[in-house]
Amino acid sequence: MTRLHHWWLPFLILGSTSGEGIEPSSSTVNVLQGGSVTLSCKYNGSAASDELLWYRQYSRSRPEFLILVNEANYEIKADPPVPGVSAKVNKEKNGVDLKISSTAVSDSALYYCALRPTVTGNPPNTVLKPYRQLSHHLDYNISLLWDIMLWPTVNSNSQIYKCLS
Numbered sequence: 001m002t003r004l005h006h007w008w009l010p011f012l013i014l015g016s017t018s019g020e021g022i023e024p025s026s027s028t029v030n031v032l033q034g035g036s037v038t039l040s041c042k043y044n045g046s047a048a049s050d051e052l053l054w055y056r057q058y059s060r061s062r063p064e065f066l067i068l069v070n071e072a073n074y075e076i077k078a079d080p081p082v083p084g085v086s087a088k089v090n091k092e093k094n095g096v097d098l099k100i101s102s103t104a105v106s107d108s109a110l111y112y113c114a115l116r117p118t119v120t121g122n123p124p125n126t127v128l129k130p131y132r133q134l135s136h137h138l139d140y141n142i143s144l145l146w147d148i149m150l151w152p153t154v155n156s157n158s159q160i161y162k163c164l165s
């Protein structure tokens with residue numbers, strides 16, 4: 001019997017903390033296990049030449065760098081690269097997407113979108129640096145946070161994943 005795994009992925013928005021705004025494109029996403037999900041954020045026009053970064057943070061762990069992408073869609077990935085993760089900038093829509101393919105419960109984490117350069121500070125006084133493969137170390141301000149928490153519950157003959165609220 002085939003089991004259908006359905007996930008509801010909520011986004012928790014902390015808001016922009018600088019003049020160079022960055023915000024989510026949507027507030028919820030639904031995804032089936034093994035499918036793909038795209039997390040999107042939009043930035044204002046002044047951010048167009050900057051680098052956009054994605055981080056992920058598991059419970060009780062420090063944030064981990066996933067990928068950096070610029071307007072030309074040049075990518076720098078974590079070392080080693082995180083399987084199934086890619087990013088793309090959409091210049092026409094002033095947006096940046098993080099795509100996670102072949103989703104699994106192990107993708108449950110906090111996802112951060114960051115814009116460089118920005119000032120250090122809130123939320124709450126967090127400063128993240130790019131992964132060690134970058135030759136320069138600049139401070140990054142976390143402008144956006146997605147909170148993706150999933151846990152399995154059994155319903156009839158199918159296993160369904162619901163959002164912890």
